[in-house]
Amino acid sequence: xxxxxxxxxxxxxxxxxxxxxxxxxxxxxxxxxxxxxxxxxxxxxxxxxxxxxxxxxxxxxxxxxxxxxxxxxxxxxxxxxxxxxxxxxxxxxxxxxxxxxxxxxxxxxxxxxxxxxxxxxxxxxxxxxxxxxxxxxxxxxxxxxxxxxxxxxxxxxxxxxxxxxxxxxxxxxxxxxxxxxxxxxxxxxxxxxxxxxxxxxxxxxxxxxxxxxxxxxxxxxxxxxxxxxxxxxxxxxxxxxxxxxxxxxxxxxxxxxxxxxxxxxxxxxxxxxxxxxxxxxxxxxxxxxxxxxxxxxxxxxxxxxxxxxxxxxxxxxxxxxxxxxxxxxxxxxxxxxxxxxxxxxxxxxxxxxxxxxxxxxxxxxxxxxxxxxxxxxxxxxxxxxxxxxxxxxxxxxxxxxxxxxxxxxxxxxxxxxxxxxxxxxxxxxxxxxxxxxxxxxxxxxxxxxxxxxxxxxxxxxxxxxxxxxxxxxxxxxxxxxxxxxxxxxxxxxxxxxxxxxxx
Numbered sequence: 001x002x003x004x005x006x007x008x009x010x011x012x013x014x015x016x017x018x019x020x021x022x023x024x025x026x027x028x029x030x031x032x033x034x035x036x037x038x039x040x041x042x043x044x045x046x047x048x049x050x051x052x053x054x055x056x057x058x059x060x061x062x063x064x065x066x067x068x069x070x071x072x073x074x075x076x077x078x079x080x081x082x083x084x085x086x087x088x089x090x091x092x093x094x095x096x097x098x099x100x101x102x103x104x105x106x107x108x109x110x111x112x113x114x115x116x117x118x119x120x121x122x123x124x125x126x127x128x129x130x131x132x133x134x135x136x137x138x139x140x141x142x143x144x145x146x147x148x149x150x151x152x153x154x155x156x157x158x159x160x161x162x163x164x165x166x167x168x169x170x171x172x173x174x175x176x177x178x179x180x181x182x183x184x185x186x187x188x189x190x191x192x193x194x195x196x197x198x199x200x201x202x203x204x205x206x207x208x209x210x211x212x213x214x215x216x217x218x219x220x221x222x223x224x225x226x227x228x229x230x231x232x233x234x235x236x237x238x239x240x241x242x243x244x245x246x247x248x249x250x251x252x253x254x255x256x257x258x259x260x261x262x263x264x265x266x267x268x269x270x271x272x273x274x275x276x277x278x279x280x281x282x283x284x285x286x287x288x289x290x291x292x293x294x295x296x297x298x299x300x301x302x303x304x305x306x307x308x309x310x311x312x313x314x315x316x317x318x319x320x321x322x323x324x325x326x327x328x329x330x331x332x333x334x335x336x337x338x339x340x341x342x343x344x345x346x347x348x349x350x351x352x353x354x355x356x357x358x359x360x361x362x363x364x365x366x367x368x369x370x371x372x373x374x375x376x377x378x379x380x381x382x383x384x385x386x387x388x389x390x391x392x393x394x395x396x397x398x399x400x401x402x403x404x405x406x407x408x409x410x411x412x413x414x415x416x417x418x419x420x421x422x423x424x425x426x427x428x429x430x431x432x433x434x435x436x437x438x439x440x441x442x443x444x445x446x447x448x449x450x451x452x453x454x455x456x457x458x459x460x461x462x463x464x465x466x467x468x469x470x471x472x473x474x475x476x477x478x479x480x481x482x483x484x485x486x487x488x489x490x491x492x493x494x495x496x497x498x499x500x501x502x503x
Contacts, residue, residue, distance in 0.1 A: 001046040003253045004203050005495040012043065016159075017260050024183050033150050033177065036261070040159040044123065051122040054092075055157065061088065062132040063152045066139035078140055085136045093129045096121055101328035124163040126325060126503050128156050130292050131167055137296060144170060151177075160257040164250055164500040166268035166288040172447060176263050184262035190473045191443050192259030197485040198436045199252030204488040206426075207246035208496055213238035213419040214387070216411050221396040222389045226405030232397055234409075234416045237423035239387050240380045243499055244273060244430070247286070250498045252436050255446050267446040267458065271435045273379075273427075276363070276371035278342040281379060289325075293318050308351060315347070316340035326386070326503050331394055335385040342378055372431070433469070434461040440471040 001008050016039045023032035045052040065085040072078040100116045107114055135152070138144050147155075147170070154177060155170050156162075184192075217235025220227045227235060251269040258265045268287050275281035282290045298318045304311040316337070323336015353359045363371070384401070388394035399405050409416050437445060441460045448458070460470050471477055 001043050002495045002497065003250065003257070004200060004492060004498075006489075006492065009200070009489070012039075013257060013260070020261060021184070030150070033154050036159075037150060037153045037157060040154075040157040040162060043159040044157065044162060047123050048120070054122055054125075055128065058089075058092070058128065058132060059153050059156060061085075062135060062156075063149050066136050066144055066152070069136060069139040070142060070145045074140070074142075082136055082140045086133055089129050089133050089136075093125055095119075096125060098324075098328045121502070123501065127165050127167055128162065130289075131156055134167075134292065134296060135170055138170065147174065158258070158263075160254045160263075161265055164254075164498060164503070165286070166251070166254065166266050167292050168266060168288065172266055173263060184260060187443060187473065188259050188262050190478075191440060191445050192256045193485075194440065194471060194477070194481045195252050195256030195259060195436065195445050197256075197481045197488070199249040199254075199256060200488040201249075201484045202245045202252065203249035203498070204491050207242050207244075207249055210238045210242035210245070210419075210422070211496065213414060213422075214242050216413045218387055218389070218393065218397070220411050221393040221400070224392070224396070225410055226396050226400045228400055228405055228410040229403045229407045230416045231409035231411045231414050232400035234414060234419040234423075235411070236380060236384060236397070236401065238419050240383055241423050241426055243383065243386075246499045248435075250500060259445060264444065264447045267437065267448075270437065270458065271430065273376055273430050274372065275375050276368050278339070278346050278375055278378065281375055282339075282343070289322070293322050297321065304347075308348070311347065312344040315343045319343065330391050331385045331388050334391075334394075335382050338378075338382045338385065342382075434465070439469050442470065442472070 001012060003009075016036075019035055019039075020032050023029075023035055041052060041055070044055060062085065065081060069078060069081055069085070072081065096119055099119060103114050103116055106112060135144060135155075151174055152170075155168070155174055158168075158173065161168055214235050217227045217231050218239070220231070226232075248269050254268075255265050266288055270284040270287065272281050272285035275284055298314055301314040301317060302310055303314060317340075319336045319340030320333060321336070323332045323334070323339070326332045326335070350359070384397045385394050388397060396405075437458050438461050441458050446458075460466055
């Protein structure tokens with residue numbers, strides 16, 4: 001069931017909220033939790049019912065192992081059980097997501113003729129597997145005691161975040177469900193509906209429009225035809241806009257839907273194209289995935305504690321696996337390697353400047369914009385490998401971007417001028433205007449995100465711009481959000497999947 005479908009918006013979500021409110025108002029808290037679990041499993045199974053037993057089996061297995069870990073003394077036995085639990089999760093994920101990838105590569109290297117398996121990737125498996133692995137690690141640390149099976153199922157399967165994140169931590173959501181004052185208020189409804197409406201508008205009115213320009217260009221490259229210089233740049237810019245607004249839309253809709261139940265999910269998207277460097281980009285893009293990779297992979301590998309060379313190896317390893325997490329293909333591996341290389345060069349450059357005392361206390365606006373433009377260009381270039389269906393398609397795109405296949409467009413269905421105009425018009429909007437969380441920061445739509453310096457990253461927009469754009473529960477803003485919602489609903493002809501649903 002898609003967030004951007006009439007069935008979800010007009011039937012499932014209102015019914016789910018109404019029943020939940022009725023149960024909570026009568027004081028039936030345990031029953032309200034059970035209702036959300038059942039509704040979430042129904043939501044998940046609607047897409048493909050045959051995947052539901054896998055999710056339920058995963059819930060039972062991880063709760064059983066986590067409960068046992070929580071009761072054990074830390075030692076060899078607990079470490080073995082933790083390793084067993086993590087290994088089972090990774091094996092299940094690897095079987096569904098990477099089995100055919102390894103078969104194809106084994107056939108290419110060994111000259112064998114092993115047949116590919118007829119597998120369909122279960123929806124959301126990469127996300128809920130990571131949540132469960134983190135839960136097992138926390139159970140080993142003794143920080144998950146007191147959760148019942150229904151609590152655990154709700155933490156993992158809560159439908160606003162089940163399919164594509166954010167990758168939540170049990171300490172972020174379970175205390176919210178368990179607090180005594182758990183009934184959503186009018187502010188929750190106003191914030192939730194506004195966030196959901198903004199997200200739906202981003203998806204339907206912006207992301208899907210850019211998809212219409214990006215898709216034919218990359219399909220041309222995948223068919224073995226070079227799209228040409230102008231078409232390649234138009235298509236790449238369109239995809240750069242598409243994935244930005246697509247993921248931003250999903251993040252807003254997930255946070256908005258959860259807020260209707262009085263739950264704040266963690267921030268997962270914070271204007272990544274405003275990043276002044278590549279490290280800042282990864283503090284803004286898919287924030288909860290970056291957090292997971294940092295806490296459960298990069299730091300255990302040694303982080304930056306064992307010298308610069310080991311740090312760069314750890315960065316490359318983390319980003320290579322992060323790329324492979326996104327998809328079973330060499331294009332995703334190269335995408336991860338590019339970002340690992342970007343991060344290594346950036347941290348090496350920073351270390352070199354620090355040794356020579358050349359790091360200014362406060363960068364100039366020229367330096368900020370140079371960093372922003374350079375970061376945007378590097379991220380945009382890496383999207384070629386992320387979007388291209390095959391390695392050869394990526395090379396067709398890169399050759400066209402370099403002008404090696406002529407300047408004219410070879411994509412008949414593409415309006416190059418319009419695609420470039422729309423992309424260039426939206427870039428100043430992305431760079432200069434506040435995002436949805438900044439507009440609504442006074443009402444905290446998501447959990448507060450603290451940076452490494454302990455400062456709140458998201459805050460209301462100051463000055464005259466803030467007086468115009470900062471959201472508040474008022475009649476004018478209600479009309480604006482209602483108009484945005486209706487406009488998006490009227491254009492919801494063919495609901496399309498979110499890009500991150502495929503991972």
